[in-house]
Amino acid sequence: MRIEGADPGTVRPGGRTARVRASVLQAAGDALAEHGFAGLDLADIARRAEVGKTTVYRRWGTVTILVADLLTDMAEQSLPRTETGSLLGDLKANARLVQRTLADPRQGALFKAVIAAATCEAKTAEALHRFYDIRVKEWAPCVQQAIDRGEVPEGTDVHEVIRAVSAPLYYRLLTSSGGLDEAAADQAAEAAVAAARAGAYLRGDEGHA
Structure with missing residues (x-):
């Protein structure tokens, strides 16, 4: 059965088809x-x-569609968010997950290749955006919990805080030949928390009240 509107390779099957x-x-x-x-x-x-x-040509058709399916699978297989009871603890867990992924020789090289391809392949760019959208939405509730606890101001953009944690780690991946370690992950989380507490991620006019 084919789901209406789905690209080839994006329907999640079972049995032998799943193994293939x-x-x-x-x-x-x-x-x-x-x-x-x-x-x-x-x-x-x-x-x-x-x-x-x-089988491969019939199911995926192009390498672009195959890479899009790979990113979809990676997003769905990624570890769920951690709840530690504090925003700093949660964001350090998030940052360390990103750091371990990008520091892995295979995964780091894979992300570099996908990011490069996304600059000139619209389908790959869409898949990459969808991948990060899934991951940001997975972790955003920890920022909302911090708002509810009074750790950061009401009106904080929860998605922007999560993006702020990952951004410096991807920057290091793409611009530095040095290693990407837990210290860098912790620093990214600490900076995001400090900025959020200071109101740097308030939505719209709320940051100018």
């Missing part, structure tokens, strides 16, 4: 990390996954 999808996405991630977006080839991915080329 998992194998192909694993192979696509490996190839993307090794060769970048420009080096992706559906036939090579089928060979790596030990799946028939016809």
Whole structure:
């Protein structure tokens, strides 16, 4: 059965079809990390996954759609948010999750390749935006809980606080040859909390009252 409006490769199946999808996405991630977006080839991915080329071409059709499906799967498989009882504790958990992902040789290379591809491939850009939208929405409730506890001002943009945690870590990934460690993650979380408490992320005119 095909869901109305769904792109090929985006319907979550079960049974053997699910195993084929998992194998192909694993192979696509490996190839993307090794060769970048420009080096992706559906036939090579089928060979790596030990799946028939016809199956891969029929199901995904293009490498862009396959990468979009890979990002969807990564967002859905990512660890759920942590609740520590404090905004700083929650955001440190978030930052360390991002740090571990980006510091991993395979995952870091994969994200660099996807970000590069998103600058010139509209479908990849859409998939990347959807990936981060899912992750930001997953973690945003911890900021709302902090508002409810009185840790940060009413009117704080919960999504912007979460984005502020990840942004410096991605910046380091793309601009620095140095390692990305837990100290950098903790610093990003601490800076986001300090800014949120100071009212830096108040929505609209609320920041100018």
